[in-house]
Amino acid sequence: MATWLAQRRLRQQVCDMRAQLYRTAFAWCHDAALADDLVQEAIIKALTRLKTLQDEAALKAWVFRIMTNCYRDWGRRQKDTVDVDTMELACEDCPEAQTERSRVVHDVRCAMAQLSDDHRQVVALVDLEGFAYAEVSEVLEVPIGTVMSRLSRARTQLRKLLLEQAAATSPTLRLVRNRHD
Amino acid sequence: MTDRRPSEEILNAFVDGEFSPEDRLLTLKSIAGDEQLSHEVCDLYQLKELVGMAYRHDVVPPSLRGPVRAEGGRSGWWKGIAAGVVAVALVAVAALEMSTEQRVGWQDIADTTPTDAGPLMTPDGVKDARQVLLHVTDVDAAEAKILLDDIEFMFETAWLHGQELQVQMVVHGTAMDLVRADLSPFPNRIRDLVHTYSGLTVTACGQSRARHERAEGRTIEFLPWVKEVESGVREAAQKQGEGWTYIRV
Numbered sequence: 001m002a003t004w005l006a007q008r009r010l011r012q013q014v015c016d017m018r019a020q021l022y023r024t025a026f027a028w029c030h031d032a033a034l035a036d037d038l039v040q041e042a043i044i045k046a047l048t049r050l051k052t053l054q055d056e057a058a059l060k061a062w063v064f065r066i067m068t069n070c071y072r073d074w075g076r077r078q079k080d081t082v083d084v085d086t087m088e089l090a091c092e093d094c095p096e097a098q099t100e101r102s103r104v105v106h107d108v109r110c111a112m113a114q115l116s117d118d119h120r121q122v123v124a125l126v127d128l129e130g131f132a133y134a135e136v137s138e139v140l141e142v143p144i145g146t147v148m149s150r151l152s153r154a155r156t157q158l159r160k161l162l163l164e165q166a167a168a169t170s171p172t173l174r175l176v177r178n179r180h181d
Numbered sequence: 182m183t184d185r186r187p188s189e190e191i192l193n194a195f196v197d198g199e200f201s202p203e204d205r206l207l208t209l210k211s212i213a214g215d216e217q218l219s220h221e222v223c224d225l226y227q228l229k230e231l232v233g234m235a236y237r238h239d240v241v242p243p244s245l246r247g248p249v250r251a252e253g254g255r256s257g258w259w260k261g262i263a264a265g266v267v268a269v270a271l272v273a274v275a276a277l278e279m280s281t282e283q284r285v286g287w288q289d290i291a292d293t294t295p296t297d298a299g300p301l302m303t304p305d306g307v308k309d310a311r312q313v314l315l316h317v318t319d320v321d322a323a324e325a326k327i328l329l330d331d332i333e334f335m336f337e338t339a340w341l342h343g344q345e346l347q348v349q350m351v352v353h354g355t356a357m358d359l360v361r362a363d364l365s366p367f368p369n370r371i372r373d374l375v376h377t378y379s380g381l382t383v384t385a386c387g388q389s390r391a392r393h394e395r396a397e398g399r400t401i402e403f404l405p406w407v408k409e410v411e412s413g414v415r416e417a418a419q420k421q422g423e424g425w426t427y428i429r430v
Contacts, residue, residue, distance in 0.1 A: 027236045104396060108235035126197055127232040133199050148190040155193060155228055162231075 007050060014046045014063055020129060021067055027124040028071060030113050042067035065139045111161035119154035122147060187211055196225040198429055206421060213418035222414050223388050226354045233355060312347045314425040316417045318354040322366040325359050328430060329370055336378040346380045353386030353413035357393060360385045362402040375406040386413030
């Protein structure tokens with residue numbers, strides 16, 4: 001009975017993660033339909049494998065790892081036709097640049113889309129979901145040092161891209177350079 | 182510029198709250214002594230904020246929105262913070278004994294009990310552990326309410342024990358909404374707390390405000406009872422250097 005209740009509680013927790021999973025999946029692929037598919041696939045796999053979960057406290061990282069693998073599988077399936085790391089990701093869900101805020105959103109998403117897949121994954125997990133580095137290491141199955149270096153390089157590139165966008169099109173993102181000169 | 186400039190990885194880890202209290206203190210000292218470094222750290226905070234804003238909850242389709250983010254970001258941190266804040270108050274106002282190392286972080290503080298405590302001393306040897314700095318960088322409205330409740334509880338507990346207590350909030354990053362005149366979810370609550378407890382100071386980062394103003398193209402005002410400091414990071418570093426108990430929220 002206790003086990004059944006625990007499983008039921010875990011299933012509910014997995015289902016409650018849908019919005020979080022979707023946001024991260026969307027940040028990875030910038031494709032609403034694909035993000036939805038990835039979330040659906042990850043949740044189904046998580047629910048069917050729930051009994052294999054060793055540590056309930058690690059549920060969130062475990063589910064995100066499943067989604068990471070779903071995304072990798074999708075990338076492998078695309079390899080024959082397109083390289084996921086080099087493809088140009090469409091910002092189809094980006095709002096038009098009508099307001100300052102939506103312009104910032106647009107610019108940040110476009111900059112994110114230009115990062116490599118590895119970098120984009122790390123940034124999304126840390127900045128959107130608040131995962132600790134150790135958890136990201138577990139989710140992506142890479143050493144923690146790799147997480148740190150990827151994140152550092154990703155943010156350096158993000159900042160560079162945003163500054164370039166700001167210089168080219170809009171003054172909005174000059175704010176990313178906190179200078180007083 | 183200091184001779185031992187932290188690496189980019191270290192600065193990122195600092196911004197992401199990855200350090201132990203001791204390492205955090207060391208990095209804060211480096212930042213406090215270097216204006217350029219301070220700006221770089223502010224840039225990283227802002228970049229983190231921008232990414233979060235670009236994919237925040239409102240971009241998720243309504244059909245997927247549910248009772249999510251119950252943990253509010255970093256897994257389970259809030260319960261620890263809340264427990265830490267309360268524990269700081271209890272430990273501080275009761276003048277329990279505690280070592281300097283134990284005072285550095287909330288986790289250690291939360292674990293400290295009257296029976297295992299050591300002398301209550303600052304690094305300078307001055308007996309005064311009733312100074313708490315709350316570095317508020319990332320809270321939503323629900324978490325902010327808990328934080329304000331905890332602050333009130335700390336002061337009430339201090340008052341019951343006839344003790345002096347100083348608490349300073351340093352707000353910046355994504356938590357700025359909390360102290361903005363146009364967006365704060367609890368303006369009256371903050372006003373009441375500041376007016377009721379003379380030991381409470383609410384400060385906000387001027388650099389963060391300038392960035393938000395540039396982003397939004399308009400002037401941003403803080404609540405009248407909020408004091409502006411030039412740099413939130415530097416203020417936090419300075420206070421920690423003076424021996425204040427530092428808690429990142």
